[in-house]
Amino acid sequence: xxxSLLSKMxxxxxxxxxxxxxxxxxxxxxxxxxKFKKLRAKKFLKVDLPNFNxxxxxxxxxKLRQKMKERGVLPPRPWMERPFYISATGGVxxxxxxxxxxxxxxxxxxxxxxQTVELLEKKSKSMMAIRKxxxxxxxxxxxxxxxxxxxxxxKAHESLANNDKRTLRLHVTEKAYPEFxxxxxxxxxxxxxxxxxEPPRVVHARCTDVISKENIFGQVTVRFHTRQQxxxxxxxxxxxxxxxxxxxxxxxxxxxxxxxxxxxxxxxxHDKLIPDWMPPKDPSKLTRVxxxxxxxxxxxxxxxxIADK
Amino acid sequence: MMNVFRDLCSTACKNVNINMFHTTPVSLAWSKSVLxxxxxxxxxxxxxxxxLGEETRPAFVCHQLTNIKYSxxxxxxxxxxxxxxxxxxxxxxxxxxxxxxATFIKQAILEAQEMAVKQHNVEFRSNLWIAESxxxxxxxxKGIRRHARGRMGEVRYQYSHYFVRLEEGKPPKDYYKRxxxxxxxxxxxxxxxxxxxxxxxxx
Numbered sequence: 001x002x003x004s005l006l007s008k009m010x011x012x013x014x015x016x017x018x019x020x021x022x023x024x025x026x027x028x029x030x031x032x033x034x035k036f037k038k039l040r041a042k043k044f045l046k047v048d049l050p051n052f053n054x055x056x057x058x059x060x061x062x063k064l065r066q067k068m069k070e071r072g073v074l075p076p077r078p079w080m081e082r083p084f085y086i087s088a089t090g091g092v093x094x095x096x097x098x099x100x101x102x103x104x105x106x107x108x109x110x111x112x113x114x115q116t117v118e119l120l121e122k123k124s125k126s127m128m129a130i131r132k133x134x135x136x137x138x139x140x141x142x143x144x145x146x147x148x149x150x151x152x153x154x155k156a157h158e159s160l161a162n163n164d165k166r167t168l169r170l171h172v173t174e175k176a177y178p179e180f181x182x183x184x185x186x187x188x189x190x191x192x193x194x195x196x197x198e199p200p201r202v203v204h205a206r207c208t209d210v211i212s213k214e215n216i217f218g219q220v221t222v223r224f225h226t227r228q229q230x231x232x233x234x235x236x237x238x239x240x241x242x243x244x245x246x247x248x249x250x251x252x253x254x255x256x257x258x259x260x261x262x263x264x265x266x267x268x269x270h271d272k273l274i275p276d277w278m279p280p281k282d283p284s285k286l287t288r289v290x291x292x293x294x295x296x297x298x299x300x301x302x303x304x305x306i307a308d309k
Numbered sequence: 310m311m312n313v314f315r316d317l318c319s320t321a322c323k324n325v326n327i328n329m330f331h332t333t334p335v336s337l338a339w340s341k342s343v344l345x346x347x348x349x350x351x352x353x354x355x356x357x358x359x360x361l362g363e364e365t366r367p368a369f370v371c372h373q374l375t376n377i378k379y380s381x382x383x384x385x386x387x388x389x390x391x392x393x394x395x396x397x398x399x400x401x402x403x404x405x406x407x408x409x410x411a412t413f414i415k416q417a418i419l420e421a422q423e424m425a426v427k428q429h430n431v432e433f434r435s436n437l438w439i440a441e442s443x444x445x446x447x448x449x450x451k452g453i454r455r456h457a458r459g460r461m462g463e464v465r466y467q468y469s470h471y472f473v474r475l476e477e478g479k480p481p482k483d484y485y486k487r488x489x490x491x492x493x494x495x496x497x498x499x500x501x502x503x504x505x506x507x508x509x510x511x512x
Contacts, residue, residue: 043455049466052376052448072334188358233358234430236366244361286432 087262088173088270089210089217092255096122096204096221098275122204129205133218136260142220146200148267149222149256154193156269160184161191173257173268180269187240188233194247198225203253207260216260219270224252240285344375345445348472352429367477369440370429372421374471376447377413381469384410384444388471393484396422396437396475413471414442421475431477438480445470 030040056064068075099115134140156171160180172180204221228250230242257270331338351371359366377384387410391399396418403415418439425431447468454462490498 044464045453047452047466049378049450071336073337186353186355188355235355236368237356237358238365240430
């Protein structure tokens, strides 16, 4: 019994060797002798099959150079120019610092005392800036402007909610446009302006010249205390932020900008100032996997310079 | 057969002409894309917001791999295998399929899963199943082979596209309807059919 089993095992061990030594053929249309394989292959015209999914990003520079030479493609021209938009500034100059706790923090606190002194300084500068704006726009009145600003503010947000890019461009500067549209792709936004809790007021104004002395931009910061409703839905209509039935009180410092030297310039939303003391945002409704921290770049080892021989 | 040869010759001739008049290579000339694009359009569809009590709509993501050097006929078998499986199960099964096409399908599914989590608001990456999975015909290049008596044969070098749609949630219990109905279910089905009968001229 045991011997027969052993013999069987031995046979098993031998089988693969037998398979390799003797070519077993199943197809009968080919010659049994493999020496004709080469001749059979010669019947086909050699065709260079293109790889449509070539990954150029992982290729080495030499390989890429070789591929470009094969196809007769010149290396792309390096793009050294920096695009520059000159009808809006790229930031807020001398931004308004919203007072601690919206001006209701204890007078005894050090930061509050410091801020009151600074505010007095800034107020005179704001007056100068408003005077400058008036030289370009005769009927500029800071009280009236607050009302106009609120209209612009509402229109900008409504056009964002309606996904109306053309109207949004009229009410928002080029700097603020991508910030407005950020993360809004394929989302449904329901936004409602309910009421103004306090009349909006101008808190800050600045003017600056860019490039030449006559090219002047005006920036006015308006404080809004309003009640709003916001509900954001994802692509599948599922609520991801806010609520359809909950109204929230919103305190905002919005910067409006106008190209004063431009005859056809308009006041547009430029930025929103977010103070440090603002309460943290609501957390996202989804749980996410924390991305792996990026490996720190190793400090380049100082190799002693080798002189050319 | 002669047509194939003529086509090959004519393209060669055309290239020569183009090279005479233009200094840039032919490969850089603009040509319309022939890649499938309608399938990915489903990723851009925005659904209306749901009311509070409504059952949440499952998220889905469409993904495609184009012009894979593999026969669409062979790819179809593997595409059908994973249909109706959860993503984890499909990836596990595909790693044991000893075919070239299995690697492409596995790659497509993993890419789609990544997209679902990063771009399409899917919370858990394992909570996805393969709702659609099919292969399509891509570019076909033709070659020549020799036959006896000075004849020629056509060789087709086929490329294929692979399409996959992952949906959020659990897969249906019996996707291919393979399980037979129980006697009770058969009776219920018959009863339902009988009740649904239309009696002509009744009303």
